[in-house]
Amino acid sequence: MTYEVKDNYIIIEKTFDLESTFLCGQCFRFDKYEDEKWRGVAFSKELTIFEKDGKIYFENVSEKDFLDIWVPFFDLSFDYDKVYYDFCEDEKMGEIMISCAQNASDCLHILRQEPWEALCSFIISQNNNIPRIKKIVKSLCMLFGEKIGEDVYTFPSYEKLAVLEPEDLAEIRSGFRARYIIDAARKVQSGEISLYDTDKLSVEELRNMLMKIKGVGVKVADCTMLYGLHRMDAFPIDTWMKKAMAKFFPDVSPESFGMYAGIAQQYIFSYSRMHPELFEEKNP
């Protein structure tokens, strides 16, 4: 990982695309502001990051935080180029790739988010839309996270939420998901569910463990694995993916996308969201 420290910036070559990475539905806590800079919170740290002249700028971050937090968070050590070109080889997948990312440097990265945050966020995501998911997550952070800046809050720990009752979450307006959030927090707190040291478990074992939480089914479990536990072979299938697979890959199994199927999933999902017209029913 080569980087340059200049003024109050740490600068790297543009090896991935912020827009694709933040807008592909894996993460709910980063927004683009009017100054064209992305701001958000991860691992209890606020970050401002932006792209300019083929480079990516990390604003006001120490070298230590860059190396300890942001390099892993943005998965900067992994060679996404090879995966990009591999996917481009496939005819249909190639079309999708070109539409989403003209060059390898426009690729999206799978963020390594905090496991608990990913689990909790995707519990909130069920039968919900992205703007409201973001709103609920933000409200959860404001109410129960720690304030680390002006209008900037950390994601609340499971310890903090485990001692609450579902009614205590009324203000975040998460509806029927409140009791799921509390159940998840308690099961992680008690150790019944372990989100750490999960490397020895297979995807199936992990999924079964996560599904012990009320409100966690196959899809939320798979999202937690891909976005929170960096299981790149997890392949979450939601309503969009179901439609997309039926249309583009009718006889293809998730496994056949290989050990980085999760990345393929993310492109197929993004592509489908960008082209909803492809799924509209034709009325004769």
Added chain:
DNA sequence: GACCAGGTATTGC
């Protein structure tokens, strides 16, 4: 005012 949203638990057959 239905209808829908990165689903899941519950119910009915």
Added chain:
DNA sequence: GCAATACATGGT
């Protein structure tokens, strides 16, 4: 077992 259906809430 498998297909309906309810579930909270807010936005079209």
